[in-house]
Amino acid sequence: xxxxxxxxxxxxxxxxxxxxxxxxxxxxxxxxxxxxxxxxxxxxxxxxxxxxxxxxxxxxxxxxxxxxxxxxxxxxxxxxxxxxxxxxxxxxxxxxxxxxxxxxxxxxxx
Amino acid sequence: xxxxxxxxxxxxxxxxxxxxxxxxxxxxxxxxxxxxxxxxxxxxxxxxxxxxxxxxxxxxxxxxxxxxxxxxxxxxxxxxxxxxxxxxxxxxxxxxxxxxxxxxxxxxxxxxxxxx
Numbered sequence: 001x002x003x004x005x006x007x008x009x010x011x012x013x014x015x016x017x018x019x020x021x022x023x024x025x026x027x028x029x030x031x032x033x034x035x036x037x038x039x040x041x042x043x044x045x046x047x048x049x050x051x052x053x054x055x056x057x058x059x060x061x062x063x064x065x066x067x068x069x070x071x072x073x074x075x076x077x078x079x080x081x082x083x084x085x086x087x088x089x090x091x092x093x094x095x096x097x098x099x100x101x102x103x104x105x106x107x108x109x110x
Numbered sequence: 111x112x113x114x115x116x117x118x119x120x121x122x123x124x125x126x127x128x129x130x131x132x133x134x135x136x137x138x139x140x141x142x143x144x145x146x147x148x149x150x151x152x153x154x155x156x157x158x159x160x161x162x163x164x165x166x167x168x169x170x171x172x173x174x175x176x177x178x179x180x181x182x183x184x185x186x187x188x189x190x191x192x193x194x195x196x197x198x199x200x201x202x203x204x205x206x207x208x209x210x211x212x213x214x215x216x217x218x219x220x221x222x223x224x225x226x
Contacts, residue, residue, distance in 0.1 A: 004152075031212055042114075042201065042217035043153065050212065087152050095166060096141060096205075098215065100152030 002026045004101035006088050011107045012078050020073045020086050020104045028093020034062050034073045035087040037103065043087055047073070075106075083108045112136060114218030116202050122224045123192055130188045131221045135204030142185050143203040143215060144177055153201055159185060160207075192225045199223075 003025045012018040024032070031050040035043035049055055049064035049071060061074040073086055085103040092099060115134045123129050135142045141160050145153035156175065157167045161182035174192075179185040189196055199222050203215040 033212075033214070035217075042219050045214045045216070048212040048214065089152070096207075096213065097143065097155040097158060097166060098145075098153070099155065100145075102150065103152050 002090075002092065002099045004088055004090060004099060006086075006101040006104045008102065009105045009107070011109060014078055014080060014108055014110050016078050017074065017076050018078060018106065020075075020088075020106070022071045022073070022088030022101060024069050024071070024088070024090045024099075024101075026090050026092045026099060029066060029090065030093050030095075031091045032062075032064055032071050033089045033091070033098060034060075034071075035089060037085045037087055039084075046086075078108050080108050080110065082106065114202055114204050114216055116200075116218040116221050118221055119219060120222045120224075122226065124226050125192060125194060127192055128188065128190045129192060129223065130186055131200055131202075131223075133185045133187070133202030133204075133218060135183070135185070135202070136206075136216055139204035139206045139216075140182070141205045141207055141213075141215075142179055143205075144185070144187050145201040145203065147199045147201055147220070148197075156187075189223075192223075194225050197223055197225045 006022045034046040037043040047062035087103045088101040089098040143158040144156040147153045159179040174190045177187045199220040201220045202218045
């Protein structure tokens with residue numbers, strides 16, 4: 001079966017750092033994606049990992065450990081506009097579909 | 111705006127009626143995907159196309175759902191005999207497989223369906 005787990009909600013303070021974890025169990029693995037989704041809007045692509053290690057892109061970084069079935073998204077220097085849902089998605093082997101987790105709703109407070 | 115577009119943005123219908131949604135992908139994107147999202151959940155895969163060929167369809171998709179991409183450009187998703195459980199946001203995404211290796215999917219704004 002396919003299973004992706006991430007926390008339902010997190011809170012953080014403006015200017016702080018927050019780490020959103022994601023664990024997965026899928027039939028095959030061909031990449032992990034993080035998307036950001038503001039309420040009522042479409043998901044927008046943030047990052048992609050297919051090899052173990054850290055990918056950094058500005059204030060956002062994403063880490064992958066394939067042996068542990070684990071990823072995290074790290075957001076630095078949080079801003080109020082970062083309040084959104086963060087979706088972890090895995091592309092299983094031999095398909096181009098994405099399997100999404102339920103999303104982590106992040107609230108950033110002043 | 112050259113992003114993915116969907117029409118209509120909102121649809122309210124009565125149980126038992128048929129509805130059809132349209133998706134226009136980013137120009138030259140050869141892959142097109144349909145997902146469904148309910149409140150508090152992540153998107154759930156429905157089906158995807160490469161050009162006009164439907165490559166995969168979710169086993170969760172009943173026979174009431176059908177999707178087409180007749181000329182390899184826009185796509186339609188039809189739901190027949192709608193049920194209240196069909197109420198959701200229907201998201202379309204597109205990608206270009208000839209570009210970057212990770213083939214990111216670009217999502218449209220979605221069509222929100224409410225079945226009364």
